[in-house]
Amino acid sequence: MSKPAARTRLADAAFALFDERGYEQTTVDDIAERAGVGRTTFFRHYRSKEDVIFPDHDRLLEQIKDRLATSSHETALAAVSDAVRLVLLHYLEEGDLARRRYRLTSKVAALRDREIASVARYQRLFREFIANWMGDSTESASLRAELMAASVVAAHNHVLRRWLRGESPDPVAEVDEAMREVLALFRGPQSRPETRDGGTTVVAFRTGQDLDALLPALRRLVEGEPGDA
Secondary structure, eight states, rough: OOOHHHHHHHHHHHHHHHHHHHHTTTOOHHHHHHTOOOHHHHHOOOOHHHHHSSHHHHHHHHHHHHHTTEEEEOTTTHHHHHHHHHHHHHHHHHHHHHHHHHHHHHOOHHHHHHHHHHHEEEEEHHHHHHHHHHOOOHHHHHHHHHHHHHHHHHHHHHHHHHHHHTSOOOOOHHHHHHHHHHHHTSSGGGGGGGOOOTTTOOOOOOOSHHHHHHHHHHHHHHTOOOOOO
């Protein structure tokens, strides 16, 4: 059997030491020694011991940008869903490593802060893409883009954490359903309500009247005819 790659050995060594000694008490030299490599090899793969813990967010963000860039105005929301699934699949491929990271970051405040900062980068990328897709520079549109991006990230994180805790047997199906729920909350720019001169607005309501008796009154309202007060 071939020896695991140095990057993998370093990650395994780091997490083992974090479990044994604690994160703060573990040094880069400790990790390199446990992995059977030198400091130079460590820094060839990671910039710091924090980088051993977290995935390559720069690479993931570039992959998201590439996927979003291939979309048209009509397929923009599908591209957002695909991008979310892409990030989830990365964590699923990590398997136990992702779960070990989750346990560690739940204990170390400094690592939680870094994780929060990483999440903010994803949300900013989605917000900028959605704002551009909406094509509206008003404050209202800016708020909608921010809310939508936050919902996209929240949906992904909800499913990811369920999987990390062993609660989700099919996280890919769950994230797809979660994204459908999110996107249903937001109308696209093409589906905004028409003005009075540009179309018809239909309002649904409940009444105890029989439909046959109600239709003539509705017709009078639509056609502007006077009716009973």
